[in-house]
Amino acid sequence: MVPNPTLGWERLQDVFYRKRTDYSMLWTSDIVLSEFTVAGARYGGAIALVRDTSKPMAYRGPENRNKMVLIYSNAGELLYNVPWDKGIIRGVGWSDNEELIIVAEDGSVRIYHDFQGGFTQFSLGKDSEDHTVSECRFWGTGFVAKLGNNRFVSVAKYEDPRPKLLSEIATVATEIHGWTVLPPSYTLSRHVEVFVGVNNTINVLDSMEAQDKQLVEGPFSHVSISPNGTLLALHTTYGRIYVISSDFEKKFSEYDTGMVESPAQVTWCANDCVAVAWENEIRLVGPGGGTLSFYYDSAITLVPESDGIRIISNDKCEFLAKVPDVVVDIFRIGSTSPSAILLDAVEQLEVKSPKADDNIQLIRPDLNEAVDACVKAASFEPEPYWQKKLLKAALLGKSVLELYSSDEFVEMxxxxxxxxxVRHYEIAVLLTYEEFIRLTPERLINRLINRNRFPLALKLTEYLHLPIDKIYIRWSCCKVKQSLEDDATVCKTIVNKLKVIPGISYEDIARTAYDEGRTKLATQLLNYEPRAGKQVPLLLDMEEDEIALVKAVESGDPDLIHYVVLVLKNKYPLAQFFRLVNDKPIASAVVEQLAREESAELLKDFYYQDDRRAESALVTYREALSLNDVQARVDKLKLATKIYTDSKDQYPDSRAIEDSIKLYELQTGYEKDYKQAFVGLTVAETIKKLLKINQGSKASKLKGEFKIPDKMFIFLKEGTYPTSKKN
Known part of the structure; x- marks a missing residue:
């Protein structure tokens, strides 16, 4: 029989706390938490363990000497071994997306995006290399690293890491005792702030300045910020705890632990009380100085959550949290609240007692509130038995009400x-209702995918009416990485699996195959990609350039074709580039247009290799006309003529260019002889000018050279010679 929820309650001042055991650890006896540094991901996520080299440990064989970070579920199931080759680890933490962050002593940082070993890496910069990293503090989207010279470096966003050196400590410090970070989402400046225990005071640092808060109660060995960023817990080296506002304006409480030994951790249990952990004791310190203690036989680690604390020990994983008021009102012994009476009505109804109706009539004026309370209380109960009981009570109550919206009930x-x-021990994601709302369903599905729990992820995705594409894509990527079958078989398996989703993208799967060195498989998968814009970039990365060009042309997208042509032009020698586009008319047209806009030389080369002599000569001719130097212009025209003459075909334009050369040469001679400007005139204008300066023989010779008709020549003469004056 399922015990009553009140059996696990412990009173702290005027509220109740409960500590429930969620999982018994499955890990081996080799895992002794006192030998490890432990980091837990938020929202009931995975647990990372790395051996603490500063502590002595029992010898367990040569295989245990290898440096690895072990990732476990909350039930102690090994999810992944992270091999490590970057030296001493100084920080291990998690992002809100359950990405593992490992910081090495030399400032190298790796972000592991999944439990298959994929990571990105960056460095904290020269300061970290020169002075080394000593320790780190993490939050959901970034972290701060403390360097050996007592400076701090922050990284605000994991997806865009830009290390920034924070201000120097304002107080002349001989030693930093304890420190913590206030995430940017809780600061007025929207930049991370670091609270540093220096001497007897606290310094607050950001990227702009450092402030000494002028405290005298220190030294503070532990500094801890509440989950909502409003409260600050300070533990002194002599065992006293102060709780103040994070803006240092108000002091709320003071408590003497009476312990000489420094605690291993000082953190918050939600925003309600301070949790202090020694080697085998957890002590909750309430706002009024009341305490509640829990004792253990082995080392423990606290993982703070937004609504409680996860407690990791050698043999179990527990969750400690305040009992919500709505739950206390229902289950407290002797409670007469409407919700408690409604729950009792369900129990009476199950034994067919008429007292059930009496209970309903008794709370009729408050029945609406009682139904809401039962629905809300169900969200806080971990046991399905009591969840069903409370929801049955809510169902009974709302069936009596004439008007009641069932949306909240159905959603719950x-x-x-x-x-x-997801709480089942095989999955072991220890998620509460409040954390689920903060995490969002989409990010929960991502966590299941990272654990390769594809069937469950698919069922929950369909149940929550979310897109399922990502699950199939990630499954396919895992298939590519792990399958030992030949490429054709793997491709067929993936295509058969994905064909149920029309229009699904194969890009990520093909890129995974390429990254795994299975280029042929990547090419085969890309043939099923429905969007050319996703096919082409990967084909270019794979150096399947001709296929990329064909796919771009087939897409009919002018921008995509233009992009591929530009990439290939910059990649290959011109001759090879032209050979690639030669037999593709659309691509050739794009190259021609590109050459027209960019370079006459490129256009000429393009025409030349395509044996388009007339177009090449015309480009040269236009170039010649743009030149101011006459000799250079003539040389260009001669080159255009040569292009024509090298061809076996006859081109009418060739004769016109030869005439232009002849005219320029004659005009140049006239300018030398008569010291007048001739270059640039037409044949008719040149004849007219020669006649005007009484050079009729030259004009007649020019007429013959260019076969000017007699009538036109006479017309030019009459328009040139002055009429005789009458005496």
Whole structure:
């Protein structure tokens, strides 16, 4: 029989706390937490363990000497071994997306995006290389690293890491005792702030300045910010705890632990109380100085969550949190709240007692509130038995009400089914309702995908009416990485699996195949990609350039064709580039247009290799006309003539260019002889000018050279010679 929820409650001042055991650890006896540094991902995520080299440990064989970071579920199931080759690890943390972040002593940072080993790497910069990293503090989207010279470096966003050196400490410091970070989402400046225990005071650092808060109660060995960023817990080296506002304007409480030994951790249990952990004791310190202690036989690690604390020990994983008021009102012994009476009505109805109706009539004026309370209380209960009891009570109450919106009730039923599925020990995502709302369903599905729990991820995605494309794509990527079958078989398996989703993209799968060295498989998969814009870039990366050009041409997208042509032009020698586009008319047209806009030389080369002599000569001719120097212009025209004459075909334009050369040469001679400008005139204008300066013989010779008709020549003469004056 499922025990009553109140059996696990412990009173702290005027509220109750409960510590429930969610999982018994499956890991081997080799895992002794006192020998490890432990980091847990938020929202009930995975647990990372790395051996603490500063502590002595038992010898367990040569295989245990290898430096690895072990990733476990909350039930102690090994999810992944992260091999490590970058020296001493100084920081291990998690992002809100359950990405593992590892910081080495030399400032190297790796971000592992999944549990298959894929990572990106960057450096914290020269300062970290010169002074080394000593320790780190993480939050959901970034972290701060403390360097050996007592300077701090921050990274605000994992997806765009830009290390920034923070201000120097304002107080002359001999030693930094404890420190923590206030995430940017809680600061007025929207930049991370670092709270540093220096001497007897606290310094607050950001990228612009450092402020000494002028405290005298220190030294502070532990500094901890509450999850909502409003409260600050300060633990002194002599065992006293102060709780103040994070803006240092107000002091709320003071408590003497009476312990000489420094605690291993000082953190918050939600925003309600401070949790202090020694080697085998957890002590909750309430706002009024009240305490509640829990004792253990082995080392423990606290993983703070937004609504409680996960407790990791050698043999179990527990969750400690305040009992919500709505749950206390229902289950407290002797409670007469409407929600408690409604729950009792369900129990009476199950034994067919008429008292059920009496209970309903008793709380009739408050029935609406009682139904809401039962629905809300169900979200806080981890046991499906009590979830069903509370939802049955809500169902009974709303069936009596004439007007009641069932939306919240239906949504709660859906969410609880999801939470119960992921809390199962085989999955072991220890997620509460409040954390589920903060995490979002999409990010929960991503966590299941990272664990290769594809069937469950698919069921929950369909149940929550979310897109399923990502699950099939990630499954296919895993198939590519892990399958030992030949490329054709793997391709066929993936295509058969994905054909149920019309229009699904194969780009990520093909890129995974390429990254794994299976180029042929990548090419085969890209043939099924429906969007050329996703095919072409990867084909170019794979150096399947001709296929990329063909796909771009087949797409009919002018921008895509233009992009591929530009890439190939910059990649290959001209001759090879022209050979690639030669037999593709559309691509050739794009190259021709590109050459017209960019370079006459490129256009000439393009025409030349395509044996288009007339077009090449015309380009040279236009170039010649743009030149100011007459001799250079003539040389260009001669080159254009040569292009024509090298061809076996006859071109009418060739004769016109030869005439232009002849005219320029004659005009140049006239300018030398008569010291007048002739270059640039037409044949008719040249004849007219020669006649005007009484050079009729030259004009007649020019007429013969260019076969000027007699009538036109006479017309030019009459228009040139002055009429005789009458005496």
């Amino acid at each position: 039923c859906e969410v609880l089914r999801v939470l119960n599925a």
